[in-house]
Amino acid sequence: MTGASDDGATLVMVGEVRTGLLMNRLPLEADAVAELLDLVPGERVRTRERPVPRAVSPDTLYGVDCPLVTRSGGRVRAIGTLAARACVVGGRVVQGSTRGVLIAGGDRRLPWSHYLECPGVVELTGRGTAADVATRFLSSRDPESLDPGAVSEAQVARLRAARLLDHRPPFHPRRTRLRWSAVVDREGFRGAFTLADRELRTLRLTIARTAQATPEQLAALCEDVALHDWLLTTVPAVVDSACGTRRGDADHGELRVVIDQLLHLWMPGTDTPPGLGEIWDRLEARPGLTRQWSACVRRVRDHLALRTLELLQDHRAARPPG
Amino acid sequence: MTAHGEDAAVGPAADWVYRESSADLRTRAVPYSHLSVELGHLYMEDFTAGPDRLRAHFAQVAPWAATARSLAGPRRRISTCFLVDDYFTPFSSPAEVIPMVVRAAAKAGLRIDYLARESACAEANGARVAPLLLARLVEEPPVGTASGTRPPAAESGWLCNGVRSRSDVAPQAMSTATAWEPPLELGARRHSVFVDAQLWSTERDGRRLWSCPFLAAVWQMLRLGLLRDRGEVVLPPESWEEDAFPDRWDLLPPVVRLNPQATPFWAYRTFSVLDTRFLPVEHAVRVILDHTAADPVALRQVAERSEKEGLAVPSRLTERILYAFTATGTEGGGP
Incomplete structure (x- = not known):
């Protein structure tokens, strides 16, 4: 050997x-x-x-x-x-x-x-x-x-x-x-x-x-990569399911958990020592973890903005004309 | 004692540093003698046999202690210690026992620097001691078949130096047709000397009663200065300033310094003069220590300090431990 x-x-x-x-x-x-x-x-x-x-x-x-x-x-x-x-x-x-x-x-x-x-x-x-x-x-x-x-x-x-x-x-x-x-x-x-x-x-x-x-x-670096990969596996799935359903049907319970408890955990590279920063540079170039994450977060916010608008419209429509 | 940190991972020419103390752990270092000589264990039966038995004991130990001292060489730091059983069968009191032991030792020309209570190897002042060693045991995998799926540490309270015989492993799963398979000592030279040591038993009230070999293993680790509790030194010796020793063992410090001029209690190596009846106990101690992954920082501190003194301390724990086994009444081996 x-x-x-x-x-x-x-x-x-x-x-x-x-x-x-x-x-x-x-x-x-x-x-x-x-x-x-x-x-x-x-x-x-x-x-x-x-x-x-x-x-x-x-x-x-x-x-x-x-x-x-x-x-x-x-x-x-x-x-x-x-x-x-x-x-x-x-x-x-x-x-x-x-x-x-x-x-x-x-x-x-x-x-x-x-x-x-x-x-x-x-x-x-x-x-x-x-x-x-x-x-x-x-x-x-x-x-x-x-x-x-x-x-x-x-x-x-x-x-x-x-x-x-x-x-x-x-x-x-x-x-x-x-x-x-x-x-x-x-x-x-x-x-x-x-x-x-x-x-x-x-x-x-x-x-x-x-x-x-x-x-x-090295172990800490891999734990960091694993954490962010898990967030990217978990959060978009919930967002997909919440945004993909028809208006009014969506179960926002999981989306709420994601927003309240997971979104703020995205902090890639925190456990990466100075000499190993290149790994995150490469992961960000391909596949582009933070790009996907940002897109996902924007999608959630847009979805919520739309929902708010819809709720306001519903509210106005339900109000008797005066 | 000085605070001695783990190697800080600081990059080259760091011009900005952020630290959180709870992420940056330190391990206390201790001073070491070259050799810790144990002058005996005292059990109730030795005590009840009277002062003559004690004098005979020290007369038997003295030549071996002198030999250890001369083998260690000139200008070496050597401390002596003595262990009293107040765990299995508490007897008498420090006020009565300590002066008697010290006198009996002095008659044989021996001076006891440190005296320890055996119960302190289990726990002291409400703080766990034995569990610190138990947490460091790593079971030895059987040959060729353990890929990482086996649970660690002895949860059964038994630790062996090999593979148990088939009939010992799962009697309920045995059919009468299954052939008996002998136990196996891992790393045996041709033939096995298989040891299966009990680390503790459970009392009727659910309390864990640590076994004599396990407490003896803790005692060796204490003397080697390798036990830490969250980075702090376990059972540092204390002085007893009052005139008379207390009338209860639990009022005595776990390790008490009897000689103010003594060199450190902790030592690079230990030497114990023991009656032959302790031979099986010490065999079990060696099995336990051969399965112990000691605190890496404490190990490194010993290695660095001894190297500075030009001394080579063996990396294997059991090679740091030496013995002389004698039999009562032989006065150092001769008839």
């Missing part, structure tokens, strides 16, 4: 973020969010107030020892730990996020304590490079292979079971999955963002080493 640690500077990571609506009728207050995310005794929840409230749970480690298949077809085994955490944005959106740094390992499994010395690192044995494995990871459908998504799902499920929540969400939007891989190498910036199906998105990043990105920053 050749790869990540050969020259000491290459960093290869994979991960998956699951994003959904918090199972509560109203957005959760900051104190309640901090309590919800207090998952590890002795560790601290990190919270931020500006520009959008966001709280992140401490990491939980999951031991893995499983096969992985490389692009070239070689059998690779992955042994180590995945680091998983949960995030809550604006007291309303929940994310389960799991990541692993891939490095070259020896021929056989070492004592478990060896893997615990580097939490969140997975060692690879077999042929192929860590970068190969990362590429292959995005398209892998093998249920036996490394599955950070299952860990993220477990993180979300853990929160979902919390007594703090009333389990009465105002509506039931689809959850999304963002599978990602990142290779920090000597090459320049390259990337690909793919909507694979209605739930699954993949993000492949190759970043120049000069960006000085840490595993923590």
